Amino acid sequence: MKIMIAYPAIKGKGSPMLTQNRQFQWMSLGSYIFPLVMASAATLLHRQGHDVIWYDGIAEHLSQDHFFHKIANEKPELIVLETKTPVVKLHWALIDRIKLLNPEIRVVLVGDHVTALPAESLHKSRVDFVLTGGDYDFSLKGLVDALRGKSSLPSGVYYRENGNIKNTGKFSLKADLNALPFIDRELTKAHLYFEKWKKREPFRYTMAGRDCQWGRCTFCSWTNLYPSFRVRRVESLLDEIEMLVGEYGVKEIFDDTGNFPAGEWLKKFCNGLIERGLDKEILFSCNMRFDFLANRPELTDLMKRAGFRKMKSGLESANQKTLDRINKNVRVEQIVEGCRLASEAGLDIQLTVMVGYPWETRDDARRTLDLARSLMARGYAEMLQATVVVPYPGTALFRDAVKNRWIRFEPVDSWERYDMTEPALKTVDMGPEEVMRLCSRIYKSFITPRFVMRQVLGIRTMEDLKYVMRGSRAVIGHILDFARIRS
Numbered sequence: 001m002k003i004m005i006a007y008p009a010i011k012g013k014g015s016p017m018l019t020q021n022r023q024f025q026w027m028s029l030g031s032y033i034f035p036l037v038m039a040s041a042a043t044l045l046h047r048q049g050h051d052v053i054w055y056d057g058i059a060e061h062l063s064q065d066h067f068f069h070k071i072a073n074e075k076p077e078l079i080v081l082e083t084k085t086p087v088v089k090l091h092w093a094l095i096d097r098i099k100l101l102n103p104e105i106r107v108v109l110v111g112d113h114v115t116a117l118p119a120e121s122l123h124k125s126r127v128d129f130v131l132t133g134g135d136y137d138f139s140l141k142g143l144v145d146a147l148r149g150k151s152s153l154p155s156g157v158y159y160r161e162n163g164n165i166k167n168t169g170k171f172s173l174k175a176d177l178n179a180l181p182f183i184d185r186e187l188t189k190a191h192l193y194f195e196k197w198k199k200r201e202p203f204r205y206t207m208a209g210r211d212c213q214w215g216r217c218t219f220c221s222w223t224n225l226y227p228s229f230r231v232r233r234v235e236s237l238l239d240e241i242e243m244l245v246g247e248y249g250v251k252e253i254f255d256d257t258g259n260f261p262a263g264e265w266l267k268k269f270c271n272g273l274i275e276r277g278l279d280k281e282i283l284f285s286c287n288m289r290f291d292f293l294a295n296r297p298e299l300t301d302l303m304k305r306a307g308f309r310k311m312k313s314g315l316e317s318a319n320q321k322t323l324d325r326i327n328k329n330v331r332v333e334q335i336v337e338g339c340r341l342a343s344e345a346g347l348d349i350q351l352t353v354m355v356g357y358p359w360e361t362r363d364d365a366r367r368t369l370d371l372a373r374s375l376m377a378r379g380y381a382e383m384l385q386a387t388v389v390v391p392y393p394g395t396a397l398f399r400d401a402v403k404n405r406w407i408r409f410e411p412v413d414s415w416e417r418y419d420m421t422e423p424a425l426k427t428v429d430m431g432p433e434e435v436m437r438l439c440s441r442i443y444k445s446f447i448t449p450r451f452v453m454r455q456v457l458g459i460r461t462m463e464d465l466k467y468v469m470r471g472s473r474a475v476i477g478h479i480l481d482f483a484r485i486r487s
């Protein structure tokens with residue numbers, strides 16, 4: 001079967017940050033994160049003998065007209081699109097245009113929005129199948145097998161039959177991640193994707209697990225895709241890294257598991273990197289909760305020796321009542337301690353914070369700003385990322401927001417307004433403009449003379465210089481993203 005896995009250009013308020021992302025944002029400066037699970041789907045289908053086209057019009061800066069020409073030329077039988085709440089209406093329009101062009105093409109939607117509201121897209125567009133759950137690779141293979149008459153539909157599929165919407169029940173996440181082939185980096189054009197903070201090239205992504213051991217934060221849209229956690233064997237990830245280094249000369253890796261495995265798994269992984277000599281070949285970064293590191297100095301030292309460079313972690317708020325309400329299951333002191341240990345071991349820490357919680361006052365939000373500033377000033381964190389809280393459908397926060405009338409607009413028909421160009425939630429004593437300004441101020445807050453001096457003194461090589469320049473452009477882009485409400 002000829003299958004196109006596509007991220008077509010969509011017109012909006014900037015470059016859509018759609019792939020592999022737990023939040024959506026229109027960016028002033030495009031950000032192209034490797035969609036690991038879709039890439040795994042492309043690889044699996046290709047291995048099954050299907051003709052797979054990987055098409056990313058966003059990362060390749062191709063127009064929507066180019067996408068439709070491509071469809072007309074290639075004539076795929078199946079097109080798969082990943083969507084998120086703020087752009088789901090744009091995808092419905094796109095699907096209807098595909099069907100107008102060729103009604104024979106079958107279109108599939110995946111993603112956290114359609115997992116939360118699977119029937120909606122079948123009502124609102126001519127999409128043929130909605131696959132729920134986050135195992136796009138296994139579920140797409142199951143769907144394709146069923147379309148070829150080799151099996152029945154897998155669980156978690158929504159479809160139409162005689163004008164009625166049917167489904168095959170709750171999706172399953174029982175498949176073994178170790179059974180998947182390594183992602184085909186050429187088929188999926190892995191060179192297009194990178195983090196703005198990369199230091200070395202070639203830069204590539206891996207994914208050790210799906211998706212987070214905790215998986216219960218009330219705002220996190222991916223808890224809905226992966227309600228349970230699975231992790232690959234340590235050897236499987238080490239083998240993949242060895243392959244990336246050996247075959248592609250990769251020098252830096254970011255593992256985009258929602259929360260990198262900790263404990264004995266992490267120890268074994270670090271020792272494996274050292275034993276295989278990979279600590280000398282690559283810089284390795286990941287997402288990690290700092291409570292996993294608090295009181296474990298031996299772990300942060302081992303990570304540094306194994307080639308770890310950076311860890312991204314959610315501080316979210318400096319107010320314990322907020323951390324408790326969003327079910328983060330962490331104490332402010334643990335975050336500070338985790339940051340201290342990691343930074344003292346020589347690891348770079350990137351913190352993410354959020355503003356615009358419906359129960360937080362201006363003073364609460366300022367407390368977060370102050371803590372973030374002080375962590376930066378003490379050198380416990382290297383970078384800060386600020387976003388506005390968005391209650392995505394399928395999350396506990398969305399349910400609470402609807403129940404308590406926290407959403408600033410009509411909750412269900414205004415999906416395009418969950419795009420972070422304005423706050424979606426009312427706050428106690430701040431207007432929407434003030435929330436956006438605060439977000440922008442958090443970005444500006446770490447650009448102190450001391451911070452600038454540290455960056456300048458840290459420049460030793462051309463790579464360092466490029467990193468500082470790329471980082472500066474990214475920060476300016478983020479400041480612009482939140483400078484005002486965009487329409």
Ligand code: SF4
Pocket residue numbers: 211212213214215216217220222223258259289314328
């Ligand atoms: S710790 Fe991070 S990845 Fe895990 S549920 Fe919370 S926000 Fe999501």
